[in-house]
Amino acid sequence: MSADVQDSAIRTGRITRALIYLVLLLFALFYLLPLFVMLTNSVKPLEEITGGNMMALPQNWTIEPWLKAWSTAQIGVEPTGLRPYFINSLLMVVPAVAITTVLGALNGYILTKWRFRGDTILFGLMLFSCFIPFQIVLIPMASVLGKLGLSGSIPGLILVHVVYGIGFSTLYYRNYYAAFPTELVRAAMIDGAGFFRIFWRILLPVSGPITVVSVIWLFTNIWNDFLFGASFGGTSQPVTVGLNNLVQSSHGVKEYNVHFAAAILAALPTLLVYIVAGRYFVRGLMAGSVKG
Amino acid sequence: MGFLDITNVTKSYGAVEVLHKVDISAQEGEFLVLVGPSGCGKSTLLNMIAGLEEITSGDISINGRVVNGVHPSKRNIAMVFQSYALYPNMTVGQNMTFGLEMHGVPKPERDRALAEVAKLLQIDPLLDRKPGQLSGGQRQRVAMGRALVRDPDVFLFDEPLSNLDAKLRVDMRTEIKKLHAKLKTTIVYVTHDQIEALTLSTRIAVMNGGYVQQLGTPKEIYDTPANIFVATFMGSPAMNILPAKVVMRDGVPYAEIFNAAHEACYLKFSQDNLAAWDGRDILLGLRPEAITDPDGADRKSTNIASLSNLVDVTEPAGSDTFVTTTFCAKGIVARLRADTDIRAGNSFDFAINMEKAVAFDPETEQRISA
Numbered sequence: 256m257s258a259d260v261q262d263s264a265i266r267t268g269r270i271t272r273a274l275i276y277l278v279l280l281l282f283a284l285f286y287l288l289p290l291f292v293m294l295t296n297s298v299k300p301l302e303e304i305t306g307g308n309m310m311a312l313p314q315n316w317t318i319e320p321w322l323k324a325w326s327t328a329q330i331g332v333e334p335t336g337l338r339p340y341f342i343n344s345l346l347m348v349v350p351a352v353a354i355t356t357v358l359g360a361l362n363g364y365i366l367t368k369w370r371f372r373g374d375t376i377l378f379g380l381m382l383f384s385c386f387i388p389f390q391i392v393l394i395p396m397a398s399v400l401g402k403l404g405l406s407g408s409i410p411g412l413i414l415v416h417v418v419y420g421i422g423f424s425t426l427y428y429r430n431y432y433a434a435f436p437t438e439l440v441r442a443a444m445i446d447g448a449g450f451f452r453i454f455w456r457i458l459l460p461v462s463g464p465i466t467v468v469s470v471i472w473l474f475t476n477i478w479n480d481f482l483f484g485a486s487f488g489g490t491s492q493p494v495t496v497g498l499n500n501l502v503q504s505s506h507g508v509k510e511y512n513v514h515f516a517a518a519i520l521a522a523l524p525t526l527l528v529y530i531v532a533g534r535y536f537v538r539g540l541m542a543g544s545v546k547g
Numbered sequence: 548m549g550f551l552d553i554t555n556v557t558k559s560y561g562a563v564e565v566l567h568k569v570d571i572s573a574q575e576g577e578f579l580v581l582v583g584p585s586g587c588g589k590s591t592l593l594n595m596i597a598g599l600e601e602i603t604s605g606d607i608s609i610n611g612r613v614v615n616g617v618h619p620s621k622r623n624i625a626m627v628f629q630s631y632a633l634y635p636n637m638t639v640g641q642n643m644t645f646g647l648e649m650h651g652v653p654k655p656e657r658d659r660a661l662a663e664v665a666k667l668l669q670i671d672p673l674l675d676r677k678p679g680q681l682s683g684g685q686r687q688r689v690a691m692g693r694a695l696v697r698d699p700d701v702f703l704f705d706e707p708l709s710n711l712d713a714k715l716r717v718d719m720r721t722e723i724k725k726l727h728a729k730l731k732t733t734i735v736y737v738t739h740d741q742i743e744a745l746t747l748s749t750r751i752a753v754m755n756g757g758y759v760q761q762l763g764t765p766k767e768i769y770d771t772p773a774n775i776f777v778a779t780f781m782g783s784p785a786m787n788i789l790p791a792k793v794v795m796r797d798g799v800p801y802a803e804i805f806n807a808a809h810e811a812c813y814l815k816f817s818q819d820n821l822a823a824w825d826g827r828d829i830l831l832g833l834r835p836e837a838i839t840d841p842d843g844a845d846r847k848s849t850n851i852a853s854l855s856n857l858v859d860v861t862e863p864a865g866s867d868t869f870v871t872t873t874f875c876a877k878g879i880v881a882r883l884r885a886d887t888d889i890r891a892g893n894s895f896d897f898a899i900n901m902e903k904a905v906a907f908d909p910e911t912e913q914r915i916s917a
Binding site: 439443452 | 597598599618619620621624625626628629630632633634635636645646649650693
């Protein structure tokens with residue numbers, strides 16, 4: 256036998272390999288096509304879109320549509336651009352994600368390390384909240400928010416998202432901490448650490464991966480939510496509602512370039528979160544499933 | 548009253564009682580080993596001493612103080628866990644001083660205690676490493692170090708050697724024994740390994756099915772086991788148990804057993820308390836090392852019986868040769884010197900040390916003692 260023949264389990268010739276890569280490349284390009292269209296058209300003057308090819312690169316590059324989408328585009332009756340909506344979204348998303356993650360982590364810690372009678376039933380009930388369709392709770396939620404005096408405000412939206420997100424964050428942390436050795440908690444108890452000290456000093460330092468998962472999931476969901484924003488936003492609507500109002504407006508000229516720019520702006524934060532923390536995402540999802 | 552007293556302790560989970568009226572007492576400085584098969588309740592009992600499991604009824608007292616319901620950190624105990632339970636995000640040094648820090652001991656004092664223990668266990672070079680960077684044996688040392696730093700009344704060890712490979716386990720066993728000789732602190736040690744129990748302890752509690760089967764010194768446990776369970780669980784290979792009959796001849800009790808050819812053989816008992824059992828069936832317990840070749844027999848024994856029988860299997864194990872032979876239709880293991888000339892299929896003269904024989908009541912499986 257010659258030594259240069261590799262007899263591995265996966266034997267692929269050079270040609271098959273090239274074909275595989277080619278197909279993968281085509282798929283990737285196809286997947287990137289919408290982004291390409293949005294990006295190129297958002298830096299074109301409007302005439303180039305209405306008068307010609309959507310797929311062509313811009314002849315005159317302009318940043319005007321972006322500026323317009325951000326600060327001067329007519330949304331509803333006000334020429335405010337997306338900016339106030341974007342700020343609303345940030346003011347809503349950051350506290351909602353933070354509160355939900357902290358509560359989920361505490362829930363997971365209690366449900367795995369401070370077991371009590373009926374804890375599995377409680378956890379099962381909390382999981383239910385992951386499966387309740389948004390539409391069902393709209394009217395009861397509106398009534399609750401009204402009674403709390405929170406309707407049409409950012410704190411109201413935060414409350415709605417915390418209530419909805421807590422099921423997911425609890426699920427994540429519970430499953431993560433279930434794989435965390437209970438002996439460590441017991442050792443810390445003997446060492447004299449209390450409830451919060453054990454959480455803070457022993458569990459939290461190793462919770463990085465699952466926190467990334469929880470934050471990405473919650474951030475994406477809350478940022479992209481439209482229904483709650485449109486229903487309970489009142490005067491402080493999030494960016495998804497702003498974008499909708501901009502694109503759906505039925506008077507005047509349809510400024511496609513501005514719409515494209517606005518759509519990218521609205522999607523930017525979630526994209527950023529993925530780029531920054533994405534590689535921890537898969538790691539965190541896998542954590543606990545495989546011993547190692 | 549001992550230093551550690553476990554009095555009438557039971558443990559139930561709902562309607563299921565897993566520990567039944569356990570009574571164990573140990574003096575200060577003793578090395579108490581709780582040994583038994585999986586599920587016998589030994590770890591539960593240890594966790595109850597530690598305060599990690601509640602006591603259903605009964606009392607546990609340490610150093611004269613009843614600790615029922617006292618928080619684990621206030622019992623002045625330290626525990627070494629089976630998985631070592633080292634905090635993965637802290638360095639070795641931080642791991643070892645975490646308990647002192649939680650108890651509000653000032654930093655200079657913590658550092659002094661740490662340096663002392665690190666030197667004792669020879670782990671000074673590891674203090675800045677994370678547990679993930681340590682080998683199994685090093686982790687084991689750190690886990691012991693963390694317990695030592697606390698300077699507790701009682702050390703609790705929960706199967707601390709079961710995650711180590713065979714050679715390291717033997718080394719660490721010796722080391723734990725040395726450490727105990729040096730520190731003279733009371734130790735409660737849980738294991739399922741009867742060799743660990745016999746080698747380390749000054750007192751053993753053999754447990755099974757939630758009951759303490761026997762509490763005694765290693766020698767008492769080994770030589771005068773309270774019942775068949777203790778007899779067969781402690782010692783490797785296990786004690787041979789033969790169905791036999793007591794026959795009195797000239798006022799002396801003999802055990803009647805049958806060899807491979809179904810011929811009756813008679814072995815004279817050393818204990819004379821079996822007269823009441825004349826003509827009745829008993830179970831005869833013989834340790835493998837009490838059945839030897841004539842030259843290997845204990846010269847100090849005054850009661851060696853010679854018995855010829857067919858050899859079924861020989862297993863040379865280096866230091867000894869284990870031989871299987873058939874008495875009373877049961878395979879019996881004998882322990883012979885390594886270079887005994889013996890072949891399977893031949894007949895061989897076995898020397899049986901009847902001074903070490905034990906008799907059990909076949910009904911209750913308890914040892915016949917008086």
